[in-house]
Amino acid sequence: MRSGLAVTAALCAVAALPGTATADPGDLPAYATAEDAEAVKGDESSAAGPTLKPGVYTDTVAPGQKKYYSVPLDDTSNAWISAVALPEPGSKVAYGDGINVALKAPDGTTCGQSDADFGADGTARPIADYARRMIEPDGNCQERRVYHFSVERESEPTSDPSPWPVEIRFMQEPGLKGTTSTTPPETGETPSPPGPPTGEPKAIEGGTGFNDAAGMDEGNWRDRLRPGETRFYRVPLDWGQQLFVGLEFGTAKAKDDAYLGDAFRVDVYNPARGHISGQGVGYQASEPAEISLAGPPIDFANRYDSSARIGNAGFAGWYYIAVHAHEGLTDTVDGTVPMVLRTSVEGGVEPGPDYDGNAVEAGFGVTDEDREAAARGQSAAEAGSSGVMRTVAWAGIGSGTVLLLGLGLWTVLARRAGSRP
Template structure:
C-alpha cells in the first residue's frame, strides 16, 4: 500500500520539474503550488494490512518528500488534529496549516509528518477552504487530499470543491482514499470530481507509497527544455554558428524559421534534432521541422512532425534529420560542403520555445564488416516474436520529458495514465539489441463509469535515439479503452545497427546511432461529453532482445548531444507525424476520422 500511495501523491502534484544538472533550462509551463492536506482523524489509528493507517501514511509521505522537485512550492495542512470529539467546541473547524506554502522545505515537511497523529473528527470541507487560502489567488494550484473516512462535519466538502472551481480559480483537487468503501469512498470520489481532479483508491498499505508518489510528484513537474539559450538567424543570410551541443531558442511566430550554421567535418555524419511542445490550440495545427541545406539553399535532408490538435492533446513534437555520405542517395554538393545550414521551423505562436540538439559522428573504420542494415521484412517479422513478461510489477512514474524519463530494464512495472497525458519511458539498449514494450490498461470502475462506447483512444509509439519517431510499431500500437476490459498496447523498437544508415527507410536509418530508445504512452482527451476524472491502471512489460554485438570503431569522438544525452522525437515512417493515428494517414483524414468519432459515439446500453 505504501508504494502505491506514494505514486498517487506524486501524480497529484502540479508544480515543476528540475532541469538537467549542469545545463541551462527554459521552462515552458508556469510554476504551480501544492498543499498536502492530511487526515489526522481518529480512524487513522486503525489497522490496515498488518500496520496502522497512520504508519503507512507517514512512511509514504516521507517517500514523497524525498522525490519532490527542488523548485517545488509546497505546503502542508492537517485536519482533525487538535479537537477530539464532535461534541467539543471547534471540532468542525479543526484544521491547521503546519507548513506554509513556499520553496520546498524538506526538513520542515518531515518534521510535520513526524508529528502527524490520529486524533479527532473529519472536517474536510473547512480543511479544503483553508488549503485554498494557503495556495493564494494566483498560478496553478493543487490540493492533494489523503483521507480514510467519510466527512463528519459541515460544510459538505463536495459542494466546497465545486464552489472553489466555479469561482474560476485555477485549482485542482486530487484525492487518495486509504482503505475506504461505501459512502466514504463515494464522498471522496465526489470531491475529486467536483474539484477537477482524480481519485485514487488504495486498499493495501504496501501500495500506499507508490500511489502518493504518482498523484503528487508527477503533477508537480513541469515540461522543460534544456540547453544553452541562443537566438538563431532569421534567414539564410544571417545564420547563427553552432558547435555540437544542446541549445534552446524561441520562434518568431507562425510561418517563420530560425537558421544555424554547423560545421560538417569531412567523412562525418551530422545529426540535428529538435523538440517542442506548443500550447494546445483547438483552432490550429502545429508543425515542427528541421531542414539541412547548403549555403545556397539546396536541400540535403529534412524531417518534420505535425500535431493537428483535433484530439485535444498537448503531445510533444520532435524531429531528427541526419546527413551522411553513406545515405542511399546523396547530393554531391551536400557531401562536398564543409558546413550546412539547419533551418528549424515551428508553426506556433511567437516566443514558443524549442530545444535543438546538434551532434557529429566520425567515420567508422570497420563499417564494411558490421551487420548489414535491417530490412523492412526483418522489422515486420520481429514484431510477431513471442513476448513473455515475468516478475511482479514494481511502481514507476513515467516522465513528461525525455530528460526525466525513467530507465526501464527488462521486467514489469506499474503506473497510471490519465486523459490528455503523455508518459515517456527510456529503454536502454546497445548495439545489436532491440527494445520491446507491452502496456496493458487494466479495468477501472471509475473509467468505465465515465466513458461511453467505444471508450478513449490510447497508444504506444517508439522513439529512436536521433529523436525520430518510429511511430506505432507493434501489432496493436493504438486502441480504444473503456475501463470495462483490459487492453494491451504494443511497441517494438528496432535493432541498433550502425549500417542502418544505408537503409532506404527513414525510420530504420534513425536507429543507426548509439543511444537509448523511448516508449511514449499516450491517452487522448475524452470526446462526446465523456468524463475525465479517472486514472487508468497500467501494467508495463519491457524486454530487450539480442546480445550486444556490432559495436562500430569510430575514427574519432562523437561530439555534441549524440551518444550520451537523452533525446526525443515524435514523427512517422517517412518524415511526418500525426500523433494518435496510424502511420501514413494525412491530417485531412485525421480531421474526418475525429469528426466521425465524435459524432458516432453512443452510450453504453443499460445493464
C-alpha cells in the same frame, strides 16, 4: 577536519541534484529542458542564423514562422540535429499542426529533412524529429562548410497562436575507420513478440521529456497517466539488440463510460530523438486497452533504409518511449489511468562499428552504468546522483580509514613514549 567538511559539502550537493518532479494534483508538469541548454534566437534569414555547436539549445517558434541556425560541419562525422516542439498541454492544435525540420547547404541542396505533427488525435503533446548529414558514398553535403538548420511551424488558423517553446539538440557522431556496408540488413516480417516478462510490476514514474525520462530494462513496470499528460521512458539498446514493448491501459473509475478514439498514443524515438514509430488506441474506462510495438535489431546499416522504423534504428544508446493520454479523457475518467509497461530486449550484444572517435561520449553507445540505471528505473539526473553518492561514500570510507590509521599510530607512539624510563 577538512575531509569531513568536504564530505558534508558533497552530500549537500547530492541532495540538491534534481530528480523526477512530482506535480501537484490537477497540474500537468512542464517539459524539463536540459539543464545545460543555451537560449538562442533563430533568424528568419539563413544568412544570419546563430551558430550551433554540439549541445542543446532552446528557442520559440510562432505559427507560420521559419527560423534558421548556422551549423559548421567537418567532412568526417555524421550530424544529427533534432527539434522538440512543446505546445502548452491542453492548448488547441489541429490534425496537421506540427514542425518541419531541414538541414541544407548554402546552395539549397537538402542534406536531410523530416516533419512531425499531432496526427489523428489532435492533442497537444511534445513532438520531435531530426534532420541529418551522413558521410556516405555519393551523398549530399559531404564538404566541410557551414550548413543551415531550419525549424518551421505549421498551424491552422483556428489553433492556439501562442509561440511554442522548442528544444534543439545537435549531436555529432564520429565517422568510421575505413568503410562499411551501406546495404540495410534484411529484416523480413515483423517478428512476433516474445512471451511477457515475468515478475510483479515495479513502480516507476515517467519523466516529462527526453532529459528526465525514467530508465527501464526488461520487466514489468507500473505507472499512471493523467488526461493530457505525456510521460517519457528510456531503454538502453546495444548493437544487435531488439526492443519489444507492450503497454496495457487498465480500467479506471469512470465519470462517463463513453469510448474515446485515440485515447492513448505511444511514440518511439532513437538516441538522437529521431522518430521511429507511433501507434494509438481507443479506450473506455470499463475496459482495458493495449498497444504492442516491436523494433528491428540495432544495426549501423539500418540508417540506409528509407523507412523510419528501420532507418532510425541505426545507433546503440538510449531509446525513448513517449506515452500520451488524450486530454479528452478528462470527460470520461475520474482521476488517472493505471498503466503497465512490459519491456523485452531480445538478441545478444554484437560488435559495433569501428568508430574513429568516442561514440559513447557523443551519446551513441551503452555502458554498464546505463544498464544499472535502467535496472533501477533511474533518469539521467538520478543516475548521476547515484554516481556522486557512491563517490562520496568511497571518499568517506577513505577519510575514515586514514583517520583510524592515524589514531592507531598516535596510540602506539603514545604507549611507547609512556614506557620509556
